[in-house]
Amino acid sequence: ATQxxxxxxxxxxxxxxxxxxxxxxxxxxGQLDDSRPGNGIPVSGNDLRKAMDNLLAGKPQEEDQKPSIxxxxxxxxx
Numbered sequence: 001a002t003q004x005x006x007x008x009x010x011x012x013x014x015x016x017x018x019x020x021x022x023x024x025x026x027x028x029x030g031q032l033d034d035s036r037p038g039n040g041i042p043v044s045g046n047d048l049r050k051a052m053d054n055l056l057a058g059k060p061q062e063e064d065q066k067p068s069i070x071x072x073x074x075x076x077x078x
Contacts, residue, residue, distance in 0.1 A: 003076055013070040017048050021055060028055075030065040 005011075009018060009026075019028035028051035035041040047066060054061055 003073070006073060007075075011073060013068050013072050015070055016068040019048065019051050019055065027051065027061050028065060029067075031068045034066075036069065 009029075015032060017028070017030060017032055018026060021027050028048070030047055030051075032048050033041070033044045033046045035043045051061055051065075053059075
């Protein structure tokens with residue numbers, strides 16, 4: 001496996017979620033939700049779900065997209 005796609009989109013960590021519209025324009029890049037290991041918040045997918053709901057409803061995306069927090073990507077030298 002290569003890291004070509006991750007490099008093309010400047011991915012920084014895993015998981016890092018990307019949502020594109022029908023014109024292949026990036027409209028969301030951020031976290032799944034506020035859950036983190038050990039913080040007691042259940043996994044809901046709320047942030048990504050809201051972005052998808054806005055896309056399907058033709059609404060603008062929120063300006064404040066929270067970045068993903070996770071393990072940084074270990075880049076393979078090419």
